Amino acid sequence: MSAVDALSSDREEHCPVILLGVDPHKSTHTATAVEPESNQQVGTMRIEASLTDYRRLLAWAKRWPQRKWAVENANGLGRHLAQWLIARGESVVDVPAAATSRVRELSRGGRRKNDQIDAAAAATVACLQGDGRDVEPEDHTTALALLDERRVNLAQARVRTVNQLHALLRDLLSGGAPTQLSADLAVKLLRSVRPAGDVETVRKDIAWDLVAEIRRLDKQLTDNAARMQSLVEASGSALMDTPGIGPVMAARLIGRTRRAHRFPTSAAFANYAGAAPVEIASADKARHRLSRSGDRQLNSVLHTIAVVQIRMPKSPGHAYYQRKLSEGKTPKEAKRCLKRRLADHVWRVMIADERRVKSLPGQAA
Template sequence: MITIGIDPHKSSLTAVAIDASGHPIGQRRFAVNSGTFRQLTSWAEAWPQRRYAVEGANGLGRGIAQQLAAAGEHVHDVPATLSMRARLLTTGGGRKSDSADALSVAHVALYRHDLKVVTPEDQTTILRLLSERRDDLAHERARILNRLHALLRELIAGGAATGLSADKAAALLRTVRPATATQALRRDLARDLLADLRRIDQRLKDNETQTRDALAATGSTLTNIHGVGVVLAAKILGHVDDVTRFRTADHFASYTGTAPLDASSGDQVRHRLNTGGNRQLNAALHTIAVCQARDPGPGRVYYQRKLAEGKTPAEARRALKRRLSNVIYRRIRKDQQRAADNVA
C-alpha cells in the first residue's frame, strides 16, 4: 500500500508518495486550479494500491480532500499538530519545506491508525455551516447592540436599560429631540444601527428555520435531552460528524475536552483539567450542564450529589459535563444505527 501525503496551500499543493516502509518514492507540486484534481489523480495512477493523507482536510485541504473522497479514494485527515511533531522528530533539525511537510503528513498516516477518514459532505456538513453562520450573526448582533447602547447613553439621560432589543431601542429613539447638530447626527447613526439590528434579527430567525429543517432531515433525537435545543443539536452534530470514528465513550470525551488528563507521577496519582479538545463541543456541553444543574431532573440530582461530596460548583459542573458527554455519545450512536438499519 502506497501512502500519498498532501501539504495544501492556497495557490499550490505538494504531494509525496511513500512505500510501506516509509521511504519516499515520488514527489510532485501542483498549482491549485480547475485541473488540480485531474493532474493529481493522473500522477497517482502509477500506484493502484494507494491511499491519501491530507493535512487539514477541514481547512485548506478541504477542497482536494472532498474531491478525492467523492471519487471513491481512501482519504485520511491529518491534523497539522501531528504532522509538525512528525517533522520535528525526523533527522534534519526540523527544517521546513512543502515537500518535508507532505512527507511528514504521509508518515503520520502510515503509523497512526486512529486518523479520521474523510467522507463526502453530507447533512452534518450543512448543520455545521449553519451553526457557524449563526455564530457569526450572533457576534455581529452583539457588536451592533453595544454600539447602539453607547449612542443611546449619549442621547438619553440615564442611557438605556440592559436587555436592549430593536423594539425597545426604537421606542427610546422616538423620544429623542436633538438640540444640536452633533446630537442629530448621533440620532441618525442610532437609526442606522437599529436598521442593521433588525436585519440581523431577521437573518437569525431565517437561520434557525433552516437549521430546524436540516436537523429534522437527520432524524436526530438529541433535542429530547433536556437542555439541548435545535441550535445546540446542530452544533453538536456538525462538529461530531461520524460518531463511529470514536471507538468508545471515553475516546469521545477526550475529543470534547471533558475527560480530565492524567498528571500522575511516581506514587502520586492526580488529574488536571483538560483545556484541549474541540472547544465548540465543550462549550455546548457546558451550556447543557448549566441548564440541567439549574432545572429539576436527573442532571440536577447528579450535580447536587457531587456538591454533597465536597466538590466546588465548578468541579460538580465539570463532572456533569463528563456524564453528559457519555449520554450524547450513546444517543448519536443509537440515532446513526437506526438510520443505517432503515436504509438497509
C-alpha cells in the same frame, strides 16, 4: 471471457496498491507515487492549485488502477484537494504533518526537506506507520458546523451593534437605555427624543440605522436557528429529546464533534470536551483538578445544558444535581459532576444516531 480479458483481469488482481502522497501548499501541490512493498518512488508530479491541474493530476494517477491517496494535513491546506478527490470516488487518508516530519527525521536523508520528500513521507507514513486516517466526505455535520460558525459571527455583530446603540442613547436620553435593549424598545425610546441641533439630529439618525441593523441581525439569527433545526431533524438525531438541548445546542454538538465514532469511549469524548477532571500526582491520595483544556465551545454547550437541567425540577439532571448536593458536594462540584455525566449521555446518543443512519438501506456501512 476472452484470453485478452482474462489477462487484463489477472494483471489487475496482481497489480500492487500504489500510494500517492501529496504535499499541499497554498499555490502548488506535489504528488509522489510510492510502491509500499519496496518503498520506492515510481513517479512524481507538481501541479498548481487549480481545478484544471486537479484534473491533470487525477489523469496522471489513473495509470495505477489500484491506488490510494495520502494527503498531508487533509483538514488544512489539503482539504480542498482531498474533498475534490473523494467526490470523484477516490480513497483518501489524512496524514498529520508531525508524522511526516518524524519519518524525515528517521530516514537516511536526515533533516532534508522538499516537496517531493514530504509527499513521499506522507505516503510512507500512511502505509507503514499507521498514522493515516480515512478522510470522509462532507455531510450534514459540516453544514451544521458552518451554520454554527455563522451564528457566532451574527451574535457577535449584534452585541457590537447594541453596544453602539447604547452609547448613542446615553447621549440622547437622560440615564440612557435599560440594559436589556431590544429593537422595539429602542424604537419607543427614539420616538420620544426631540433633537436640538445638528449633533443630536445626527445621533438620532445613526441610532435609527442601528435599530434597522439589529432587526436585520435578529431575522438572520432566527433563520439560522430554523435551518439548524431542519438539518438536525433531517439527520435523524435524537439529541433534542434530551431536556435542555434545543436545535442550536444540538447543531453545535454535532458540528463541533463531527463524528462521535472517532472517540473510542465516552471518557475520550469527555476529555476532548474538557469535562473530565485531571488527576494530580500526589503521594498521599488521588486528587483531581478542573480541566482547562479541550474544546471550550463543547464545554460551554455542556455547561449550558447542565444549568438548564438544574433549573428544571422534573429533569434527570436536576435529580442528579440534588443527589450530589446531599452527598456533601458544593454547588460547583455538583455541576461539574453533572457536566461529566452529560458528556457520557451526549456521546452515547450521537453514537446511537450514527449506527442508526448506517443501518438504513442505501447507507454505507
